[in-house]
Amino acid sequence: MKQGFSWRVLVFITPALLVYAVFSALPLLDTLRLGLYSTDENGLRSFSGLANYATILHDPQWSASFWNAMLNNLKFFGIHMLVQNPIGLLLAALLSLRKVRFATFYRTVFFLPTLLSVVIVGFVWQLILSPLWGVSERLLGWVGLESWFAPWLGLESSALTTLSLMSVWQFVGMPMMLIYAAMIAIPEDVIEAAVVEGASPWRIFYEIRLPLILPTLGLVTILTFVANFNAFDLIYTVKGGLAGPNYSTDILGTLFYRTFFGYQSQVASPTMGAAVATLMFLVILLGVGFYFLLVQRRLQRFAL
């Protein structure tokens, strides 16, 4: 390690620092600032303190759509936690068993959808679920459940759940891979000892492997959280900027887009958009802070 500061350090670090500061860090700070301004009909900007936030949280129309988006986003996240991560855990646990044939092949295929653009995944599932094409209806018919079929993406009651499951289908490879990496890092002799003692595979999983990968489960949770509260592409692709039917699939990402950029009848407002982005930032910061200060510390102590 060389000591001291020299002009070389400056040459090495400046390009990265400059691009990152100008196009990522400063815009983020500036967005927090812009949220405190408001724009009048002539496009003139003036400082207005917390007025935008008061509007979002107290104006009946604004607060209704904000809390609707927030609640939908929580549901979106909840379904990922309840479906995506357990499936990821199950697949990773099975793949990391010894002597499972074709494990690499399975792992490779399971991860493939994660790499596709959300736009493609959205359209593919839209086609499959379309009543016009009838693929899902036919498949349900094979097992005698034809009557269960409904245009799930078009119903207010089921659209959000369907979209969440589409997203789960795509991203299940991520938790699977992270958990798999943690599981194969467990020292072989720990498992060996348990096998010699006559522990069943289930007990080995529940009492040895699961406790040892808790930090990874924490990481998976926070990554899912950040990704879900920042989601946009899937809803926009399948349901458009209005997140229909009747805003039942509106999440913070689509609300942000409509507020900032405008959509059909809605007038664009950069300052209002900045306020929505700031609220999203706070939600994400709260989650990340909670994870680093409470969860990660405790889990690591437990793992050691």
Next chain:
Amino acid sequence: MAQPLSKITPSRVFVHATLLGYLLLAMAPILLVFMNSFKERTAIFDDPLAWPTPETFSLVGYHKVLGRSEVWLYFGNSFTVTVASLFFILLFGAMAAWALTEYKFQGSRWLKLFFAFGIMVPIRLGTVSILQTMVSLGLVNTLTALVLVYVAQGLPLAIMILSEFMGQVPSELKDAARCDGIDEFRIFFQVVVPLIRPAIATVAVFTMVPIWNDLWFPLILAPSEKTQTITLGIQQFVGQYATDWNAVLAALALAIIPVVVLYALFSRQLIRGITAGAVK
């Protein structure tokens, strides 16, 4: 666990039934799109679950999509943006990682923290201000705007992963080079960079995917007909031609192919990237 592989036990059946079942679920939607993209319109609707036969085979969808010159332009745009972004992320990222791991200077810990912050906080939240900056720089509807944003977005993770690997370069090598009086820049480019080439490949594959797939920034910063990326192009194309099933299926199949090819070539690197980040 000296059981012969052929021995059939209930747990073995459960393992393989689950894995096979999920394999079907993961692959079927993609296969369905490919299968039907090679069929004529009536066959797509009559029997969507059948493979194309000589009677039903048709390339009409592909003709329609590939016959449009914009599609080639969109592919070209995506390619340019991705390659240019990758180049700068790797170059600037490696240089910064080197500065942060090799030299001790005041504030280096704060700088590391500053970059690490960008890993968790999505750059998308700064969009309002990014758009204003691009407007004032006159960069709206240029590919340059996209490259700048993607470089800013990719740097934090690249710096983190590359720092990890640079820390492992044996100091004997660097010291020997310094004793010979070799300049710091040459040590970096001719000793360190070649040594961490595998790590650079890993970061490259890892950073490439979100850039290629992004919809948000092309939609906001470069939505013009000339600067659309393939992801945005597909989004608009399929939205417009929703009733032309041949064209839609072919467009989707065409958009899937580059990713699948890339994955086939680089899956080992990619998986190493994820696992390297996870074990930390």
